[in-house]
Amino acid sequence: MxxxxxxxxxxxxxxxxxxxxxxxxxxxxxxxxxxxxxxxxxxxxxxxxxxxxxxxxxxxxxxxxxxxxxxxxxxxxxxxxxxxxxxxxxxxxxxxxxxxxxxxxxxxxxxxxxxxxxxxxxxxxxxxxxxxxxxxxxxxxxxxxxxxxxxxxxxxxxxxxxxxxxxxxxxxxxxxxxxxxxxxxxxxxxxxxxxxxxxxxxxxxxxxxxxxxxxxxxxxxxxxxxxxxxxxxxxxxxxxxxxxxxxxxxxxxxxxxQGGVRAMEARNEEKAGLLYHAIEQSGGFYHCPVEVAFRSRMNVVFRLRDESLEEAFVAGARAAGLVQLKGHRAVGGMRASIYNAMPLEGVKALVSYMLEFARQHG
Amino acid sequence: MxxxxxxxxxxxxxxxxxxxxxxxxxxxxxxxxxxxxxxxxxxxxxxxxxxxxxxxxxxxxxxxxxxxxxxxxxxxxxxxxxxxxxxxxxxxxxxxxxxxxxxxxxxxxxxxxxxxxxxxxxxxxxxxxxxxxxxxxxxxxxxxxxxxxxxxxxxxxxxxxxxxxxxxxxxxxxxxxxxxxxxxxxxxxxxxxxxxxxxxxxxxxxxxxxxxxxxxxxxxxxxxxxxxxxxxxxxxxxxxxxxxxxxxxxxxxxxxxQGGVRAMEARNEEKAGLLYHAIEQSGGFYHCPVEVAFRSRMNVVFRLRDESLEEAFVAGARAAGLVQLKGHRAVGGMRASIYNAMPLEGVKALVSYMLEFARQHG
Structure with a gap:
């Protein structure tokens, strides 16, 4: 790898x-x-x-x-x-x-x-x-x-x-x-x-x-x-x-x-927006438990409707080069941390994977 | 450099x-x-x-x-x-x-x-x-x-x-x-x-x-x-x-x-021995204030008889690629720290420099 x-x-x-x-x-x-x-x-x-x-x-x-x-x-x-x-x-x-x-x-x-x-x-x-x-x-x-x-x-x-x-x-x-x-x-x-x-x-x-x-x-x-x-x-x-x-x-x-904090903030909004949009548009296949106004732009937490698919989701992601997506052991589910250094391409790759995974298992 | x-x-x-x-x-x-x-x-x-x-x-x-x-x-x-x-x-x-x-x-x-x-x-x-x-x-x-x-x-x-x-x-x-x-x-x-x-x-x-x-x-x-x-x-x-x-x-x-701690200990003894020997053999040009039995094999502290030469000693050492030889500001003088990772060649280079400096200024 x-x-x-x-x-x-x-x-x-x-x-x-x-x-x-x-x-x-x-x-x-x-x-x-x-x-x-x-x-x-x-x-x-x-x-x-x-x-x-x-x-x-x-x-x-x-x-x-x-x-x-x-x-x-x-x-x-x-x-x-x-x-x-x-x-x-x-x-x-x-x-x-x-x-x-x-x-x-x-x-x-x-x-x-x-x-x-x-x-x-x-x-x-x-x-x-x-x-x-x-x-x-x-x-x-x-x-x-x-x-x-x-x-x-x-x-x-x-x-x-x-x-x-x-x-x-x-x-x-x-x-x-x-x-x-x-x-x-x-x-x-x-x-x-x-x-x-x-x-x-x-x-x-x-x-x-x-x-x-x-x-x-x-x-x-x-x-x-x-x-x-x-x-x-x-x-x-x-x-x-x-x-x-x-x-x-x-x-x-x-x-x-990179243009300082203002530019990073805009990029962070864009990255988080892509992920939350994919979750919202999944018809319930994915969902985020956090109220819309307080959803983090740094740590995007989400669940699969069918929790038995979580293991396959993580394994498939890893095979696609998308790693460390498992949620914290205290809460379970999935978590994508997308700090400043996560490039937009990484988020796009994750969104593509999520869409494809939902299509295959939905 | x-x-x-x-x-x-x-x-x-x-x-x-x-x-x-x-x-x-x-x-x-x-x-x-x-x-x-x-x-x-x-x-x-x-x-x-x-x-x-x-x-x-x-x-x-x-x-x-x-x-x-x-x-x-x-x-x-x-x-x-x-x-x-x-x-x-x-x-x-x-x-x-x-x-x-x-x-x-x-x-x-x-x-x-x-x-x-x-x-x-x-x-x-x-x-x-x-x-x-x-x-x-x-x-x-x-x-x-x-x-x-x-x-x-x-x-x-x-x-x-x-x-x-x-x-x-x-x-x-x-x-x-x-x-x-x-x-x-x-x-x-x-x-x-x-x-x-x-x-x-x-x-x-x-x-x-x-x-x-x-x-x-x-x-x-x-x-x-x-x-x-x-x-x-x-x-x-x-x-x-x-x-x-x-x-x-x-x-x-x-x-x-490298052979573990026993081998390092032997090397450390050799390195410290070379430096203390050079100090002892300098006819008082250099001296170590520490009693012989308690001289550190890690931090070799020494002074120049003529303290006004210290600055020239440090500058010449630096020019020869021997750096960070100044003693701690609390005590002054010189200090050569020769931890495990300091190669024998480094100590030999320092000894050569010390001999040459003493010859020129002695």
């Missing part, structure tokens, strides 16, 4: 151009005689790499100057602890919206350190929608409001973002739709994202945090969990994940060459 | 064969059609990679079956918190040997969670030796005894390991001499090592822990800091640093092909 379209939910497909560039300079980065993996993180070569990556990200997302960008480790799971330990401050509790698997994990971990007020939940209809923000029971004393902009497993995405209320910062787990659409960073207090969907390889976590939030940490916080420590050291308090940062930098450069 | 010898203390030189192999399969790992960076961590391809890596490491180090191998993130700095949070149990304090920069950071962090009894310190002579274990003031009630087998900055290495006392486990930060010499794992309760010296790229931390130590964690420990959580999930509680794990696996395979 020499070429596949990889619909994995993460770690996920990377731009072909990025892999080619990384391959080309694997043994010698820009005439340094070293692989990026071999460079001291404090040497001038790697400092150039990380500075350029941050600058490109700032430009792509239009990040205001009073926000810090941190290159951390541990994934979103580590942020589930770091967010409350850093931002609870002198408040007793935090507000959280529960829209699925990742929200629930964030809630569970926050409860170890703080009261957690679930302002709204879509569990009543199996996490197939986002509760309207007018119905949320917000606490005016909350330390922050946390939500998950895209639920990777449920395939549910916020179509609009909540309004900040008073001084209560919005905190968003943007792991699976980071850089996929234009957002106004200034409306958020903190955004975090594991890299392994839209940014680069796993092992890297990006945090974008407003500077005034850096000094609310609990006194007993482990040093490596303090945003202030990492911010003061420009993400060099200890050795960062240098190679993942380098690949992320190549992805940012690629995104700029 | 196309070929250099890289004496960086970490991230550091990797085996040329490993980089070539990674380059060759960057776009397509073993016919999967995917880069390792793009693979789901739960897919069969990556499961094969991580299982093979663990198996090879177990075989290289002869790790007993009652020890778990964990592939974590956050480096040794994260372990400075995780070790006390997991191993303090119902004890009030921990024993620590202070042999330099990294010991001191481990002590500082442990003090956030536990009483810390410094059983011995070599600070009286500027961290140029390891205090004899007969002089250590050990506490029979300590939760564990922590030491740093090799101080990367000071260039000081334990030549023998302390004896375990009673039931008190030995905990060792082996970041900079892991896999460089034969050790008896069964004498330790826990060994940890950041990858970026002898294992692979930064962003990966290995922990080898005896199973009976997994259930002593403080109740308020963040989930991502619990060894028990990571052990129960076979390092897949969340997405691990997949690409660094893959490279580490290639390094382990390379080590086996």
């Amino acid at each position: 020499s070429k596949v379209y990889n619909f994995s939910a993460g770690p996920a497909v990377l731009p072909h151009e990025v892999l080619l560039e990384a391959q080309g300079e694997m043994l010698d980065w820009h005439g340094s005689g070293m692989s990026v993996m071999e460079m001291s993180h404090r040497g001038k070569e790697f400092m150039e790499i990380i500075h350029q990556a941050e600058q490109d990200l700032r430009s792509l997302m239009n990040i205001p100057s009073n926000y810090r960008v941190l290159f951390l480790q541990g994934g979103a799971s580590m942020q589930f602890s770091m967010v409350p330990l850093n931002l609870l401050g002198d408040r007793a509790s935090v507000d959280v919206v529960n829209t699925g698997h990742w929200s629930k994990l964030a809630i569970k971990e926050a409860r170890r350190y703080a009261g957690v007020n679930v302002v709204a939940s879509s569990e009543d209809r199996n996490f197939t929608y986002v509760p309207a923000s007018e119905t949320w029971q917000r606490d005016p004393q909350a330390a922050y409001l946390h939500f998950t902009s895209n639920e990777t497993i449920g395939g549910v995405q916020f179509s609009t973002f909540p309004e900040p209320e008073g001084e209560i910062p919005l905190v968003c787990d943007m792991s699976s739709d980071f850089l996929s659409r234009e957002i106004d960073v200034s409306r958020f207090g903190l955004i975090y994202a594991g890299a392994q969907k839209n940014i680069g390889p796993s092992g890297l976590t990006l945090v974008i945090v407003r500077e005034d939030l850096l000094d609310r940490a609990q006194p007993q916080i482990p040093t490596m969990m303090s945003y202030r420590v990492h911010a003061d050291a420009d993400s060099m308090y200890n050795t960062p994940a240098t190679y993942p940062i380098y690949i992320a930098g190549l992805v940012f450069k690629w995104l700029k060459a | 196309s070929k250099v010898y890289n004496f960086s203390a970490g991230p550091a030189v990797l085996p040329h064969e490993v980089l070539l192999e990674a380059q060759g399969e960057m776009l397509d790992w073993h016919g999967s059609g995917m880069s390792v960076m793009e693979m789901s961590h739960r897919g069969k391809e990556f499961m094969e990679i991580i299982h093979q890596a663990e198996q090879d490491l177990r075989s290289l180090m002869n790790i007993p079956s009652n020890y778990r191998v964990l592939f974590l993130q956050g480096g040794a700095s994260m372990q400075f918190s995780m070790v006390p949070l997991n191993l303090l149990g119902d004890r009030a304090s921990v024993d620590v040997v202070n042999t330099g920069h990294w010991s001191k950071l481990a002590i500082k962090e442990a003090r956030r969670y536990a009483g810390v009894n410094v059983v011995a310190s070599s600070e009286d002579r500027n961290f140029t030796y390891v205090p004899a274990s007969e002089t250590w003031q050990r506490d029979p009630q300590a939760a564990y005894l922590h030491f740093t087998s090799n101080e990367t900055i000071g260039g000081v290495q334990f030549s023998t390991f302390p004896e375990p006392e009673g039931e008190i486990p030995l905990v060792c930060d082996m970041s900079s001499d892991f896999l460089s010499r034969e050790i008896d794992v069964s004498r330790f309760g826990l060994i940890y090592a950041g990858a970026q010296k002898n294992i692979g790229p930064s962003g990966l931390t290995l922990v080898i822990v005896r199973e009976d130590l997994l259930d002593r964690a403080q109740p308020q420990i963040p989930t991502m800091m619990s060894y028990r959580v990571h052990a129960d999930a076979d390092s897949m509680y969340n997405t691990p640093a997949t690409y660094p794990i893959y490279i580490a696996g290639l390094v382990f395979k390379w080590l086996k092909a």
Whole structure:
């Protein structure tokens, strides 16, 4: 097998151009005689790499100057602890919206350190929608409001973002739709994202945090969990994940060459539109459980009317070079993750396969 | 510049064969059609990679079956918190040997969670030796005894390991001499090592822990800091640093092909011997501040009698393709890090340069 379209939910497909560039300079980065993996993180070569990556990200997302960008480790799971330990401050509790698997994990971990007020939940209809923000029971004393902009497993995405209320910062787990659409960073207090969907390889976590939030940490916080420590050291308090940062930098450069986030957003709309259209037009052979307004443009979740055909669907897809289409084991069904790096041709190939499979088995 | 010898203390030189192999399969790992960076961590391809890596490491180090191998993130700095949070149990304090920069950071962090009894310190002579274990003031009630087998900055290495006392486990930060010499794992309760010296790229931390130590964690420990959580999930509680794990696996395979740890130890002795010999024979032009018995075979620290020549030494070395020789900013001077992947030829080239430089400026 020499070429596949990889619909994995993460770690996920990377731009072909990025892999080619990384391959080309694997043994010698820009005439340094070293692989990026071999460079001291404090040497001038790697400092150039990380500075350029941050600058490109700032430009792509239009990040205001009073926000810090941190290159951390541990994934979103580590942020589930770091967010409350850093931002609870002198408040007793935090507000959280529960829209699925990742929200629930964030809630569970926050409860170890703080009261957690679930302002709204879509569990009543199996996490197939986002509760309207007018119905949320917000606490005016909350330390922050946390939500998950895209639920990777449920395939549910916020179509609009909540309004900040008073001084209560919005905190968003943007792991699976980071850089996929234009957002106004200034409306958020903190955004975090594991890299392994839209940014680069796993092992890297990006945090974008407003500077005034850096000094609310609990006194007993482990040093490596303090945003202030990492911010003061420009993400060099200890050795960062240098190679993942380098690949992320190549992805940012690629995104700029593609026309930036606005262009990606248009492409993502087109790709998701093709897939949802094919599902809707299948006469019920396929169906998507998620309400139309909240269907994710990143993770297209669908089922077959006849579940006994699922195995044949996956096997046939694999034979056609369309891999990693099985839904998460927690929910079953199918899932096509179509992040920025999934080319339109990959989605078209999947749609063709789906039509053909439905024709044969319908 | 196309070929250099890289004496960086970490991230550091990797085996040329490993980089070539990674380059060759960057776009397509073993016919999967995917880069390792793009693979789901739960897919069969990556499961094969991580299982093979663990198996090879177990075989290289002869790790007993009652020890778990964990592939974590956050480096040794994260372990400075995780070790006390997991191993303090119902004890009030921990024993620590202070042999330099990294010991001191481990002590500082442990003090956030536990009483810390410094059983011995070599600070009286500027961290140029390891205090004899007969002089250590050990506490029979300590939760564990922590030491740093090799101080990367000071260039000081334990030549023998302390004896375990009673039931008190030995905990060792082996970041900079892991896999460089034969050790008896069964004498330790826990060994940890950041990858970026002898294992692979930064962003990966290995922990080898005896199973009976997994259930002593403080109740308020963040989930991502619990060894028990990571052990129960076979390092897949969340997405691990997949690409660094893959490279580490290639390094382990390379080590086996080189003859294993015993062969590496002999090579490391030879390499360090050449450098220290050159220093000793320079008639005082170069000198090593570390006592002979504790000179590191991984990080050879030396000074020039005439410190005003240091800049010329570094510039000339760079011109000769010998890079990253400057000592850590905390101590100054020179440092040649000669981990497993530094070929003998690199050390010989450095020795030749040192002799020539001394001849010209002596």
